Amino acid sequence: MLPSISLAQEIGLAVLLVAAIVSFTGLRHLRGEDRFRPAEPAVAQGLPMIPSQRGSAGHPMESVELTEAEKQAFAGLIRTIPLH
DSSP: OOTTSOHHHHHHHHHHHHHHHHHHHHHHHHHTOOTTSOOOOOOOOOOTTSOOOOSSSOOGGGOOOOOHHHHHHHHHHHHHSOOO
8 A cells, every 4th residue: 555645546556557467468469479489480482473483493484595705795794893
């Protein structure tokens, strides 16, 4: 009992404290923050509109053979990029 406040104020303070504890635990439950629950691994789900890769090589349309002139032009382009 607190000497400076009335009995009605003490009851109101207790009710307010209980309501705060209940609301805090309810929000914690809604957010799913449980300390003692084991962590679940994240499941990687692909987007349904993007097809999955068929293998490590990829689709044949994703690679192009370069001619010798194209390879030399690419090598010249790479040499012009500053490396510092």
